[in-house]
Amino acid sequence: MDDKLTAIVLTRFPLDAGEGFDEHVHDHHQLAWVRDGVLTVTVGDRNWVLPPSLALWIPAGVPHTSTAGRTAATMQGIYLPSEMRAEWTAPTVVGVTPLLRELIDFLGDAEAPGPARTKAEALIPDLLAPAQTFTVSVPMPHDARAVRIARELLLDPGDARDLGEWGRHVGASTRTLSRIFAAETGLGFTQWRSRLRLRASLAYLADGESVGTTAMLVGFGSTSAFIAAFSELVGVTPGAYFARVAQLADQRHELAD
Template sequence: MTMSPNSQPAPRSAAPPAEALRVINFDLARGQRFGEHEHSTHQLVWSPASVLTVDIGDHSWVLPPTLALWIPAGVPHTTGATRQAQMRSVYLLPDRCPVRWTQPTVVGVPPLLRELITHLGDPDVGAQPRARAEAVLFDLVRPVAVTTIELPMPVDARARKVAEALLARPSDHRALEEWGREVGASARTLARLFSAETGMSFGRWRTRARLRAGLEHMAANRPLAAVAHHVGYTTPSSFIAAFRQETGRTPGAYFTAR
């Protein structure tokens, strides 16, 4: 099998004519990322037991095991994990795939879809059983009614320095005035930059950064109280309230999204 420069398989030649899709497993070390790349096939990015992050342009998705991301062919993206993880990617030939989405789309992963992906990853599955399983998989690839925690990054160097510091330490409570003294910009300038370049206020951006970090810790089965404190909330209830406001679900419901 040929490999792409980032050590992922080149899906163009990965699936023989008898197959509409191919499932490939990748073991990712803590902090490992596949640099920006694209595929000639569609890709469904999913982890059966860990949390993955996918960045496309200015947008970032955090995917627990109950969610996957559909990436259309030709869309540049980066994929990684903040902790050790296994990525189970489904590569789908566009001319054999009935799903026609042209934008990245979050997909729910109920138990049946989970088992089908695992089943189709078995190289010993025969042609006819594989064709039947593929047809069911296509039928189960459905968008999920849950808002993921997208986190566009500012472009301006001063605002980006603040954003990167908050990603590294989401519990940092410093106000814009304090950040401004550190990066050489007024609080008003930073507020304007966050609004113009991320589409949200600084306060909302920081909230999303905290929730994204919290999601990654919850996926590692840390107690909710510890997670809330780690990302800057004084109580679990305040973390839950913020999470519900941004995603429409409680943290527990987010991980069991259907």
């Protein structure tokens, strides 16, 4: 890509389930969005789960990973000149309105520079409005034994082994592992695992899975326990949160009319 980017550049990336890009950076701002499916973007300990109604503004130079959810997805990489939204120096979630989607489609199909393309590009910054969402931060441990546990739980958050069983698995005492998780993540193991499970639940819920099935898949003992944990962290129930996310684009479109 040209280091002196002066126009919006778009690239589509078809992704299989679970496929994505390891940590990388861009020289230009990026708007990460999926036309279909679900995209997870991670920056450090922060994690965003994006259905098609949401996109993430990633400032130039910010290391990040991007991964499709449980099903195939079509990621749209939208690269923007440095003068666009230069005041946004941190990752920012935006709502994807029907108008913004139409403009992205137009720019993707426009083969050559011209007055129409210039006008379309000029509209983009005005349509990028922050959307109220939340992230689930899951600090990762550094000790090799705890890292092994974390990696296995990331692959299967529903794994029900307690800390004693994990200790026998990785060759450490319960007390040692408890001390490691508290010192390196700031959370007790049970609290840390609950946080990881809640983060994993976002991808299932964003992909249309029911609350009850999601609770089971990520390892909560009951739907009510899952709803209680989610509500305590987010402030609303899973159903209320994702109903609000699904309505974001249409609401912003109505406000713009």
